[in-house]
Amino acid sequence: MRILVVEDEKKIADFIKRGLKEEGYAVDAAYDGEEGYFLAKTNNYDLILLDLMLPRMDGLTLCKKLRGEGLHTLIIMLTAKDTVKDKVLGLDSGADDYLTKPFAFEELLARIRAVLRKKDGGLPTVLSVEDLVLDLVTHKVTRAGKEVVLTAKEYALLEYLMRNAGSVVTRTMISEHVWDADFDTFTNVIDVYINYIRNKIDSGQAKKLIHTVRGRGYVLKS
Amino acid sequence: MMVFIKSIRFKITILYMGILAITLTSFSVILYHNVSRGLYEHMDTLLVSKAGGIAQSVDAYWEAAKFEEAENAQVAEATKKRRNVNFAKAAQRWAQKESDDPALIDIIVQVFDTDGAIIASSKTAKDMPEISQKGFLPILQGKSKFYTTDSGDRAGRMTFRIFTTPVFESEKVAYIVQVASPLTSIQVALTNLRVALFILFPITVLLTGIMGAFLAKMTLKPVDHMIHTIHQITANNLELQLKVPSTKDEIQNLAETFNRMLTRLKEAFTSQRQLFEDLSHELKTPLTIMKGELEVALKKVRTPGDYESILKSSLEELNVLIKLSENLLFLARADSKEVMPQKRELDLNPLLQGVINSIRRLAELKHIAVSFDAPAAIRLYGDEDQLKTLFFNILDNAVKYTAENGAIGVRVVKDRSAVNIEIRDNGMGISGDDIPHIFDRFYRIDKSRNSAGFGLGLSIAKSIAEAHDGAISVESHTPGGTKFTVLIPIKKG
Numbered sequence: 001m002r003i004l005v006v007e008d009e010k011k012i013a014d015f016i017k018r019g020l021k022e023e024g025y026a027v028d029a030a031y032d033g034e035e036g037y038f039l040a041k042t043n044n045y046d047l048i049l050l051d052l053m054l055p056r057m058d059g060l061t062l063c064k065k066l067r068g069e070g071l072h073t074l075i076i077m078l079t080a081k082d083t084v085k086d087k088v089l090g091l092d093s094g095a096d097d098y099l100t101k102p103f104a105f106e107e108l109l110a111r112i113r114a115v116l117r118k119k120d121g122g123l124p125t126v127l128s129v130e131d132l133v134l135d136l137v138t139h140k141v142t143r144a145g146k147e148v149v150l151t152a153k154e155y156a157l158l159e160y161l162m163r164n165a166g167s168v169v170t171r172t173m174i175s176e177h178v179w180d181a182d183f184d185t186f187t188n189v190i191d192v193y194i195n196y197i198r199n200k201i202d203s204g205q206a207k208k209l210i211h212t213v214r215g216r217g218y219v220l221k222s
Numbered sequence: 223m224m225v226f227i228k229s230i231r232f233k234i235t236i237l238y239m240g241i242l243a244i245t246l247t248s249f250s251v252i253l254y255h256n257v258s259r260g261l262y263e264h265m266d267t268l269l270v271s272k273a274g275g276i277a278q279s280v281d282a283y284w285e286a287a288k289f290e291e292a293e294n295a296q297v298a299e300a301t302k303k304r305r306n307v308n309f310a311k312a313a314q315r316w317a318q319k320e321s322d323d324p325a326l327i328d329i330i331v332q333v334f335d336t337d338g339a340i341i342a343s344s345k346t347a348k349d350m351p352e353i354s355q356k357g358f359l360p361i362l363q364g365k366s367k368f369y370t371t372d373s374g375d376r377a378g379r380m381t382f383r384i385f386t387t388p389v390f391e392s393e394k395v396a397y398i399v400q401v402a403s404p405l406t407s408i409q410v411a412l413t414n415l416r417v418a419l420f421i422l423f424p425i426t427v428l429l430t431g432i433m434g435a436f437l438a439k440m441t442l443k444p445v446d447h448m449i450h451t452i453h454q455i456t457a458n459n460l461e462l463q464l465k466v467p468s469t470k471d472e473i474q475n476l477a478e479t480f481n482r483m484l485t486r487l488k489e490a491f492t493s494q495r496q497l498f499e500d501l502s503h504e505l506k507t508p509l510t511i512m513k514g515e516l517e518v519a520l521k522k523v524r525t526p527g528d529y530e531s532i533l534k535s536s537l538e539e540l541n542v543l544i545k546l547s548e549n550l551l552f553l554a555r556a557d558s559k560e561v562m563p564q565k566r567e568l569d570l571n572p573l574l575q576g577v578i579n580s581i582r583r584l585a586e587l588k589h590i591a592v593s594f595d596a597p598a599a600i601r602l603y604g605d606e607d608q609l610k611t612l613f614f615n616i617l618d619n620a621v622k623y624t625a626e627n628g629a630i631g632v633r634v635v636k637d638r639s640a641v642n643i644e645i646r647d648n649g650m651g652i653s654g655d656d657i658p659h660i661f662d663r664f665y666r667i668d669k670s671r672n673s674a675g676f677g678l679g680l681s682i683a684k685s686i687a688e689a690h691d692g693a694i695s696v697e698s699h700t701p702g703g704t705k706f707t708v709l710i711p712i713k714k715g
Contacts, residue, residue, distance in 0.1 A: 103513075
């Protein structure tokens, strides 16, 4: 899952970015409204965390502009403005959720999971394919009842594959949703990570779940 | 009940009734007194003229009789009225014939000789009270006399007005005419008047009271409406306005005045609310940073270096909060006039030089030149720390809003009563929309928190200037730059 944080207060942007990365999200940060707009239009984000008081273009305008241009990326507004009027304005401008500062980081994570779940048509908090189970809340992964320990990046990659279970995901799709803007597309990092999770999930198992589709990408299926 | 008694309606009614009662009482007293005096004076005039007429008439009888007597006895003595039996006879004859005259109805006549003996009297004279001899004395000396007396002690007791007057002959009193008239009709008239006044008095007062209460109610009806509306006004619905009656009177004036007060209150509440919102926003940013950073840090075990940088960051934010609370405290105290400036005599130039030296360190980072142009030494009364804060805040602001390689100039101009400190920059300038608000608390031209500070600096500068009986004004051109002028009076204390 790739997330854009638009927040002019650098320290806030930084801790959100750090915290989300540790949860396995790919995170980019923009420090003003125009940069946020540019990044949102350029990259394919799953979710945008949007501050309202921004230099150059305020959050409400940015949100309306993106929605007006047909961009349906999930948006959670993050702001110190906490009156009912502000919340109504924010949600009506096209945001999917609204969180007031200061917030508990756990709540931010839960809300991110909630809006992502809703977008996927109300998926449960647990993804499973055959005997492979991934808990979106606890980040616990088990294969045939045995816990599989993954790094944050490995987890993010597996989550992405499981969300798209049964359909082919290309390397480009993976790079856009699992890696952030610092990712160098010319390296074979994706193949390396696919290899890591294959070793942890499929090795020693009778049934292989991760398959390579030659010339296109990968698919996770039973 | 208490409420009613204390109501203006009740007070006005009582006042109406009181004023009317006093007016009516004095009116009645004066009326009664005048009528009474008029009636009595009229009676006295009547008695005087009747007495004169009677004397003439008696004399005419005597003249007629005198001719007869003169034929009988040619005695000079006999032609005198005084103590003359013949005169007495003539007078009696007059009484017999003339006292029934309609002109003398209700008039009792008695004619006395100079000894005080009755020589003739009208038929009704039996009702007359006695006259003491003593009372006769002044009359014998030639004076007329009025008096009032009651008749006898009979059941039909009557009061009489009596006029006694001497009739002269050759400048000597010849006889005395006494006329009397009962005062019954006057007394009846006055009694009727009294009764009328006593009955009319309470009726009038009562009617006025009722009408007064009604009028007061009508007059105060809009006030009742206002009270009803005002009851509904709380801090949350200050947009409620009183209905203004177009009566062009005090009530309209009151309603309009009240509405204006509501508007002012609403403005004050709005700005207060805005202040709280701004304040909570200012508080939230450092709190969000601290909370977020600490929560993320605690999610797993970190290296000592990570912990150190997180603690340093938290400390920075704590310092922001401390600075904010200090600024707020200063403004709150300035508002409540709690801390008066500790004024003493000081030299302005070294003070400004000190501030400029510390601002130069900030200005150098942006390659901004700061020039200082002061006249000869200026001494003024002021609080050194506060004045330093004032100039630092303005200069700090100038550095913030001036581009790299810009220039800031400080110039001191002194006139007889005040010193003007001009702080001029060639920065971005302030737009006309922002100018009226730059001294507002938490007002930042750049709405985001990108620029450091809370938007309290200029507000504090203004408070300090005002605490020194001075002022701050601003002039700005976009682009071109901004000039702040701080005026501080030189006068002592």
